[in-house]
Amino acid sequence: MGAVAVHEESFGELLRAWRQRRRVSQLDLAIEADVSARHVSFLExxxxxxxxxxxxxxxxxxxxxxxxxxxxxxxxxxAPVYPEREVRAPEMEVVRRALDRILAGHEPYPAVVVDAMWNLVAANSAAGMFMEGVPAELLAEPVNVMRLSLHPQAMGGRLLNLAEVRAHLLHQLRRQAEASGHGRLAELHDELASYTYPGVDLNVAHVPGPGDILVPLRIAAGDRVLSMFTTIATFGTPLDVTVSELAIETFWPGDEETAAAFGRA
Known part of the structure; x- marks a missing residue:
């Protein structure tokens, strides 16, 4: 049996794909790059x-x-110009130090660091609440934060406003997959979208009320309900592939009762 030829994408094909992904015309790209539209066409x-x-x-x-x-x-x-170092590499000490300070400084509230696939890179001790009662197979490396958020045997089974949070996270993941061109993110989206939750109506549309500011995470925790919202931060001027894909998600109490519960913990 003969060898199967593998098609390698040319520069022109890749350029066209990114231009179309960004919904930019050849003329618009040429103007921004200070070249002629004909040159962009010739490159493609x-x-x-x-x-x-x-x-x-x-x-x-x-x-x-x-x-x-x-x-x-x-x-x-x-040759490629952007290195891709392991987070544990000696050259990344300044990055690790910054991450450690952020995670520790956010206590007693949860904070996690994730990579481009939403795999867990680091977490503070308060983030352990997301792992409580979760089956071992979901905690096998690499632990995926999106999967933990929506899996029915993890946070998906504890979210009291599951339909609202699920719709928001799936939309975010789909947009991220489209913008990044990361095929595995699209696969992750499809996996999470396939989860079923018996007795939960996922088609409930939430209409924001006059007092609503953010989509909260309303989490059942024993006899309490924890209300939280999140912020996401990234490094501003990365020149390393790994650093460019790191994101720090911090969780904040959405009401005084939640703040008090974390304070006691």
Whole structure:
């Protein structure tokens, strides 16, 4: 049996895909990159070859993630320029130190660090509440925070406003998959969307009231109901692929009763 040929995407194909993903015309991209629309067309069809500087400029204008900028460079015949280091690497000490300070400083409230796939990278001690009573298979490495949030045997079974939170998280995940071009995020979205919750109507549409500000997480915790909301922070000027994909999610009490419960804990 003969070998199966593997199609490697050309620079032009990758550029066109990112331009279309960003819903930008050739003319608009050309104006932003200070080149002619004809040149952009020639790059996409392979009739012209870009310089390394042009690859970097086009990727910047299209807000291509660093991981995919490396792919564009390689497809154009250049070496990748953005390193991808392990979080535990010696060079990443300054990043680890910042993450540790943020996680510790957010106590007694939960905080987690996740990667591009929402896999858990680090957490503070208060985040242990999300792991309580969760089956061992869901806590096997890598632990996925989105999966923990919606799985019926994890937080999905404890959320009192599941339909509302589920709709928000699935929308967020779908938008992230489209923007990043990360196929595994699309697979994760489809997995989470397939979860079933007997007795729960997932089609309930929440109409915000006059006093609503944020979508809360209303979590059943014994005889109490914890109300929380989250914020997400990223590093502002990353030049490393790993750092560019890290996100810090911090959980905050949504009412005085929740704040008091965490204070006592």
């Amino acid at each position: 069809t392979g009739r012209a070859r870009p310089s390394r500087e042009m690859v970097m400029k086009l990727a910047e204008e299209l807000e291509v993630p660093l991981r995919h900028r490396n792919r564009l460079l390689v497809a154009a015949g250049f």
